[in-house]
Amino acid sequence: MARQDGIAGRRAAIALLDRVLSDGEALSQIAEVPDSPLTALAPADRATALRLAVTVLRHLDQADRALSPFLRKTPPATVLNALRLGTVELGVDRAAPHGVVNSIVSILRADPHLAGLAGMANAVLRRVSEGREGFAALPVQKMPQWLRQPLVHAWGRPAVAAMEAVQSQPAPLDLTAKPGMVPQIDGLEPLPTGSFRLASAGQVSALPGYAEGDWWVQDAAAALAMRLLDPQAGERVLDLCAAPGGKTLQAAAMGASVTALDISGPRLRRLQDNLARTGLSAGVVTADALHWTPPEPFAAILLDAPCSASGTLRRHPDLPFVKDGSDLPALADLQARLLDRALGFLAPGGRLVFCTCSVLPAEGEAQITAALARHPGLRVERPDLPGVDPDWISPEGGLRLRPDHWAERGGMDGFYIALLRLAD
Missing domain, CATH: 3.40.50.150 (Vaccinia Virus protein VP39)
Incomplete structure (x- = not known):
C-alpha cells in the first residue's frame, strides 16, 4: 500500500496516467525522457508512482464502472485520472479512505486550473469508499478488440477470459540463475522449467545474489x-x-x-x-x-x-x-x-x-x-x-x-x- 503521506508519488502517478491515456506514451518511454514526471522524485516516491499508475491501468474499466454512478458528466482528463487513482487505491489496495481522499483533494487544490473541482472529487471519492466492498466483484478488464478478437478466434472465449483474469493481477518476479546456482532468497519457488519465482520482490537490486551477479530477472x-x-x-x-x-x-x-x-x-x-x-x-x-x-x-x-x-x-x-x-x-x-x-x-x-x-x-x-x-x-x-x-x-x-x-x-x-x- 502506498504511504498515506505520499502526495508526490500520487501526483506523479496522475501525470503518468495523463501521458499514457491522453498522449499515447508507453510508461517505459516516459521514464526515459528528460521531462518525465518521475525525474525529480525520491526513489520511494518514484516506485510508488509507477506502482500506482500500473495498478490503475490494470483496473481502469473497474474504476470507471465504480465512478460512473457518481459522475453527472465526465470531468477533465487529469481530474478523471485522479478519481481513478483514488478509486483503485480504495478498491484494490484497500488503502485507508481518509488518507486517499485527502491526498487527491490536496493535489487538485494545488492546481489553479483544477482547484474548483476538488470539492466534487471529495464527494465522489467518499461515495466510492462507502461501496468499495463491491469493487472485487466487478468484471476484470478485457483486452482491446484488435487483440481480443483474433485470440477468441484462435483459442475461444474461455481461454481468453482466463488470460484476462491473470492479466488483472500483478505479475510475480521470475529469475534465471547461473547453471548450478540456487538463489538464496526467502520465498523463492523453483519452477518446473528451471526458472525461479518470487510472488513479491520489493527492491530487486537489494535481493541476495543480485550484486554478485548470480542471477538476472527474466520471465519464465x-x-x-x-x-x-x-x-x-x-x-x-x-x-x-x-x-x-x-x-x-x-x-x-x-x-x-x-x-x-x-x-x-x-x-x-x-x-x-x-x-x-x-x-x-x-x-x-x-x-x-x-x-x-x-x-x-x-x-x-x-x-x-x-x-x-x-x-x-x-x-x-x-x-x-x-x-x-x-x-x-x-x-x-x-x-x-x-x-x-x-x-x-x-x-x-x-x-x-x-x-x-x-x-x-x-x-x-x-x-x-x-x-x-x-x-x-x-x-x-x-x-x-x-x-x-x-x-x-x-x-x-x-x-x-x-x-x-x-x-x-x-x-x-x-x-x-x-x-x-x-x-x-
Whole structure:
C-alpha cells in the first residue's frame, strides 16, 4: 500500500496516467525522457508512482464502472485520472479512505486550473469508499478488440477470459540463475522449467545474489527460448535483437561464444551493464540485422523478433492504451524478413530459435508455417523441454505459451517459440 503521506508519488502517478491515456506514451518511454514526471522524485516516491499508475491501468474499466454512478458528466482528463487513482487505491489496495481522499483533494487544490473541482472529487471519492466492498466483484478488464478478437478466434472465449483474469493481477518476479546456482532468497519457488519465482520482490537490486551477479530477472516463458536452442560450450551463437540481454546471459553462462546484436545502442548499454554485473562475456554489436553480415556462419542463432509485445500485458498494462494494432502488418513483414536473413547466417545443419513475446498467431504460428513454405529443407524440431506441458506444443511444432498457463502460480508471459533446423 502506498504511504498515506505520499502526495508526490500520487501526483506523479496522475501525470503518468495523463501521458499514457491522453498522449499515447508507453510508461517505459516516459521514464526515459528528460521531462518525465518521475525525474525529480525520491526513489520511494518514484516506485510508488509507477506502482500506482500500473495498478490503475490494470483496473481502469473497474474504476470507471465504480465512478460512473457518481459522475453527472465526465470531468477533465487529469481530474478523471485522479478519481481513478483514488478509486483503485480504495478498491484494490484497500488503502485507508481518509488518507486517499485527502491526498487527491490536496493535489487538485494545488492546481489553479483544477482547484474548483476538488470539492466534487471529495464527494465522489467518499461515495466510492462507502461501496468499495463491491469493487472485487466487478468484471476484470478485457483486452482491446484488435487483440481480443483474433485470440477468441484462435483459442475461444474461455481461454481468453482466463488470460484476462491473470492479466488483472500483478505479475510475480521470475529469475534465471547461473547453471548450478540456487538463489538464496526467502520465498523463492523453483519452477518446473528451471526458472525461479518470487510472488513479491520489493527492491530487486537489494535481493541476495543480485550484486554478485548470480542471477538476472527474466520471465519464465522468455527463458525457455535459449533453453530450447541449448547452446553448447564453445559453440558460436548469435543472439539477434538481443537487448536487454537475458538470453545473451543465458548462452554465455552455458559457455557459448556469444555475439549479441541489436539496433539500439542505449538498449545494448543495458546489456553490457548486465554482462558486467554477472561477470559474463559476449561480443556486442550495434547494427541493423537486415544490413549486417557476419564474418562467418553461426552454429546456432536465437531471433527474438520485434513484435506487438501483446504477451506482456500482465507486466505492461499500458500497452493496450498506446497501441491499436495498426502496426501489426509492418511487424509481421519485419519478422519474416529478419527470419529469412537470420537463416542465411547459419552454417549447414545449424539451428535457429524464432520467438516473439506475442499471443497473436500472426506473429508466431503463421510465421513458421510461411517460413517452412519459403525454405525447402527447413524443418521444425519438437520442443521437448523439462516442465513443458505437451498441450503447449502447437500443430506446426512450435511452443505456444499463454498468460493463463500456470494461472495458479501467477501465469507467464505470452510467448511463441520454435526451433528450426537447416538441412546439412
